[in-house]
Amino acid sequence: MATGKEKAVKKEVSCPVEATLRAIGGRWKVLILHHLLGGTKRFGELTRALKGVSARTLTKQLRELEACGVIHRKVYPQIPPMVEYSLTAVGKQLEPVLMAMHDWGEKHG
């Protein structure tokens, strides 16, 4: 399943580290976060920046990040529609995590 109807079970999370992993553990989430660290982006910009992602998947990952309070979604009610995504204050605090992961991944991985 993957249509939005799937139950959000997600098991219990006790450890804070687990919680963080659940927040950023998606296929594209760290990339999305990385791009948003560079500033506000539109949906189309993200689609192009993350070469290979489908609109459905990108939408879903963005919605999940939004649900975690990590990013903000701003809709401009116009035709054609325009939607901007940006990091919230909480999301910006993920930068140290991303940095630490970047450092490790560069040396190893």
Added chain:
Amino acid sequence: MATGKEKAVKKEVSCPVEATLRAIGGRWKVLILHHLLGGTKRFGELTRALKGVSARTLTKQLRELEACGVIHRKVYPQIPPMVEYSLTAVGKQLEPVLMAMHDWGEKHG
């Protein structure tokens, strides 16, 4: 699939952050790492420490961490068998990542 015969496809990884996520992104991996930061553990100890994990899943996650060079598996050829898991030097360098994730998860998540 989940028997060890599954192909390790895993898509391409360009960004170092992605690489790190792939290494520690499993359901139990950060917990395993966290426990191993406290020192060498046997299989049974990990099974009990990670309440709820099945032997099959734990084995698989340990093997993946081993394949990444993050942990070391030491087998004592005896009856009954004894296997010890410990962090490698590379694995220990993941500590800053775990710490950053812990800090964020504590405040949010």
Added chain:
DNA sequence: CAGGATCCGTACTGATACTG
């Protein structure tokens, strides 16, 4: 433009039973 709807293959993980 930014998605929603639908269909689908694959990966991840658990449960259970069995073994050297």
Added chain:
DNA sequence: CAGTATCAGTACGGATCCTG
């Protein structure tokens, strides 16, 4: 004790078509 084999459910993510 430390797994392995098998069965099975669920989640994840892609492809394609459609729409306000």
